[in-house]
Every structure is written in structure tokens, then in C-alpha cells.
Amino acid sequence: MKICLISFDHWQYDAHIVDTLLKKGIDAYHINIGKYQHPTKLSRLKNTLSKIFLGINPKLELRQKFIISELKKRGFQDQILVINPELIDREYHLKIKSYTKRYIAYLYDSLARHPIDNLMEGVFDDIYSFDKDDIKSCHFKEANNYIYLDYVRHEDQHPNFDVCYLASFDKRISTMNRIAKKLEQLKKSYQFIIVGKKTWIKQLTKIGDNKSSVKYQIKRVEHAEILNYYLNAKVILDLVRDNQSGLSFRIFEAMALEKKIITDNEKIKYYDFYNPNNILVLNSEYIAIPKDFFETKYQKVPKDIYDKYTLDKWVESVFEI
Structure with a gap:
């Protein structure tokens, strides 16, 4: 074929x-x-x-x-x-x-x-x-988007940050800043990397951002680097673009690396892997982030459910092979 x-x-x-x-x-x-x-x-x-x-x-x-x-x-x-x-x-x-x-x-x-x-x-x-x-x-x-990363148990990881966020420079910045303030109140560390041609504006001003925790850069994050960023965090932040209800790759990267997720995508509650212990769905004010979400252990996704979202299954389904 x-x-x-x-x-x-x-x-x-x-x-x-x-x-x-x-x-x-x-x-x-x-x-x-x-x-x-x-x-x-x-x-x-x-x-x-x-x-x-x-x-x-x-x-x-x-x-x-x-x-x-x-x-x-x-x-x-x-x-x-x-x-x-x-x-x-x-x-x-x-x-x-x-x-x-x-x-x-x-x-x-x-x-x-x-x-x-x-x-x-x-x-x-x-x-x-x-x-x-x-x-x-x-x-x-x-x-759906798919799990393309190799599976890594959370027990085998030693992250330095509580939360990581990688995204393009767009309207989500204001939401990100509100979440950053909440994380600071909770005394939780974070590493946010924002990429885009217009980030030079933020590089000059740094208005409203924690300089040591939010990095703006024009150069795209290399695909191989994504894994290293996520391995170095306990939780992955996922913010949805306007007019989008599908699940981003962050969700499936988090599953592969056994990372908890903080997201504003309400649709995630309708998926069979949804577990409120692992996935925190933000309210409209973006302030309900309980401290104990970071303190409870990750609960593994059942293998039969996990396997449904692998790239291997995606290829078989889309190409009907």
C-alpha cells in the first residue's frame, strides 16, 4: 500500500x-x-x-x-x-x-x-x-489528536517546576497572566514559554509578567525540546484558542508523560479518560485552583483507554487499515 x-x-x-x-x-x-x-x-x-x-x-x-x-x-x-x-x-x-x-x-x-x-x-x-x-x-x-510520545511513568521523573505552558502569542496571554498570579498566591512555581513574531513587544516591556517565569521568544520551540519542558513540570497548562472545542496535543502529551492537566476546555469532561484527580477544569474566573490538586498522586489511565488514543490506533482508524 x-x-x-x-x-x-x-x-x-x-x-x-x-x-x-x-x-x-x-x-x-x-x-x-x-x-x-x-x-x-x-x-x-x-x-x-x-x-x-x-x-x-x-x-x-x-x-x-x-x-x-x-x-x-x-x-x-x-x-x-x-x-x-x-x-x-x-x-x-x-x-x-x-x-x-x-x-x-x-x-x-x-x-x-x-x-x-x-x-x-x-x-x-x-x-x-x-x-x-x-x-x-x-x-x-x-x-482526536493522538499520543505520539513514548510512555514515561511519573515515578521516573524529577520535575523542577509545578506548571509548564508552551503556546503561541495570542489572546490567551491575558488568561495565562491571571493563572500565573493565582499560582504565585499558592506559592507554586511555573515555566511559561510564549512563541511568536510579535513577542519582541513583550521582550521590551515585560509588563505584568514575572520575568523569571515567563519567557517570550520569536524562535519556535523545536519539537524535540517539547518533551524536555514537559518532563520538567508536574502539571501541564492547556488553554483553548477562541472558537475551538477539540482537544489539543497538550492533553495527549500529558497522558503519555503521566502529567496532571489544568485546562479551560470544558469538553474534556466528556472523554473516557477524564479523571478530576488528574484534570482540573477551570471556571470562568480562572481562580479556582485548589492547592491539593498539586498534592494528590497521579492516577494512571487504564491501559485499554490509553491505547485508544495512541498514534498507532489513529493511523489504523483514519486509513482504515
């Missing part, structure tokens, strides 16, 4: 899907749109000038042509999966579809954040989503 994955692999999660397929003996290949580079310096210069003076980014078109050129090299595929299909124009989706028996999509984001109205009909054989609201309203197939 030949399977191709097409994605803009922002956080390097998608490569794990291909690795899992390869371990199953499947001929799998990843077309990572994010790694596309201009072939020459002149091409890069033309692209820059076009963005500045015409407001047009030719690289967006070139990336899509790159996908087709890669498929021509690889040949016909049994299945092709596109993650976050809104990054590709409909006409190119139809070209991609001609290279496979089964063309499917997985939505990492909610439709409220990234709509795909022009792709809902006549493009995909199946659309999978992690957002329960979208699944219900659009009749998508459900596929």
Missing part, C-alpha cells in the same frame, strides 16, 4: 504519522509544504518584491505546484491525506485527487477558525476532525 501525507508541518507533529505507517510496512511519504524553498535567490527576491509592491505572495502558488511535482515523482497513491486543507486552493485539490483512490482530510483547527466552505463538496472522500462541534454539525468523522 502507498500512502502520501501532505501538510504544512508547523510543529513537526505530522512526521510521526509517516513514521508509524512505515513501521507497519506501508510505503509512506510526506510532502511537507512548510519546507518548500525558492530554487534561486532571484526567485526569493521576486517573491519579496511582489509581496511588498503588489500584495501578492507567489510562494503560495509555487508551494502548490511543488505538491503536484512531488506526486508526479511518487506516482499514484492508494490514499492521500491532507492536513489543514484550507492551505491549498480547490483547483489543486482536484489535481491531487487524481493521484489517488481515496482522498481524505484531517482538520487540526475548527471551521470557525479556518473555514473550508469551498472544499466541503466534491473534493474529499472523507473529512476527519478533532472538533466535536464541527463533527456534529457537518457530519465529519471523528479523529
Whole structure:
């Protein structure tokens, strides 16, 4: 069987899907749109000038042509999966579809954040989503994010911080600051890493933030570093983006590392692994963080439930293998 994955692999999660397929003996290949580079310096210069003076980014078109050129090299595929299909124009989706028996999509984001109205009909054989609201309203197939990390017992870890939070620079900053103040009142240590191009503003001002515990940086956190940050904390903080109800990767990273979770995602209560001993769902004021949540021991997720959320099971379900 030949399977191709097409994605803009922002956080390097998608490569794990291909690795899992390869371990199953499947001929799998990843077309990572994010790694596309201009072939020459002149091409890069033309692209820059076009963005500045015409407001047009030719690289967006070139990336899509790159996908087709890669498929021509690889040949016909049994299945092709596109993650976050809104990054590709409909006409190119139809070209991609001609290279496979089964063309499917997985939505990492909610439709409220990234709509795909022009792709809902006549493009995909199946659309999978992690957002329960979208699944219900659009009749998508459900596929949660997955456990990709190796399992590590909490007994084998020696964290230095009570809470860790890794996230992009966005509206969640204000919520994060309120939680930080509460943690300080409880005398709990924390390490918050915020990433984004606009973080230079915070680097200059540091207004309202604990300088030693909140770090703003432009450079993206390398995928391999995520594990080290989380291993060094007892609890992982999870704050949901606006208009999103699906579970983030933080939830599944926490499960793999046997970490407790503090989250503002009410939907987590409807999952079979939900345990109030391990998962604290914040109220609307973000102040109800009981001290004893940090003092009780982590209760292991039953193996049969844990296994349902592994990448191995995800691959079997989405690709129907």
C-alpha cells in the first residue's frame, strides 16, 4: 500500500504519522509544504518584491505546484491525506485527487477558525476532525489528536517546576497572566514559554509578567525540546484558542508523560479518560485552583483507554487499515 501525507508541518507533529505507517510496512511519504524553498535567490527576491509592491505572495502558488511535482515523482497513491486543507486552493485539490483512490482530510483547527466552505463538496472522500462541534454539525468523522510520545511513568521523573505552558502569542496571554498570579498566591512555581513574531513587544516591556517565569521568544520551540519542558513540570497548562472545542496535543502529551492537566476546555469532561484527580477544569474566573490538586498522586489511565488514543490506533482508524 502507498500512502502520501501532505501538510504544512508547523510543529513537526505530522512526521510521526509517516513514521508509524512505515513501521507497519506501508510505503509512506510526506510532502511537507512548510519546507518548500525558492530554487534561486532571484526567485526569493521576486517573491519579496511582489509581496511588498503588489500584495501578492507567489510562494503560495509555487508551494502548490511543488505538491503536484512531488506526486508526479511518487506516482499514484492508494490514499492521500491532507492536513489543514484550507492551505491549498480547490483547483489543486482536484489535481491531487487524481493521484489517488481515496482522498481524505484531517482538520487540526475548527471551521470557525479556518473555514473550508469551498472544499466541503466534491473534493474529499472523507473529512476527519478533532472538533466535536464541527463533527456534529457537518457530519465529519471523528479523529482526536493522538499520543505520539513514548510512555514515561511519573515515578521516573524529577520535575523542577509545578506548571509548564508552551503556546503561541495570542489572546490567551491575558488568561495565562491571571493563572500565573493565582499560582504565585499558592506559592507554586511555573515555566511559561510564549512563541511568536510579535513577542519582541513583550521582550521590551515585560509588563505584568514575572520575568523569571515567563519567557517570550520569536524562535519556535523545536519539537524535540517539547518533551524536555514537559518532563520538567508536574502539571501541564492547556488553554483553548477562541472558537475551538477539540482537544489539543497538550492533553495527549500529558497522558503519555503521566502529567496532571489544568485546562479551560470544558469538553474534556466528556472523554473516557477524564479523571478530576488528574484534570482540573477551570471556571470562568480562572481562580479556582485548589492547592491539593498539586498534592494528590497521579492516577494512571487504564491501559485499554490509553491505547485508544495512541498514534498507532489513529493511523489504523483514519486509513482504515
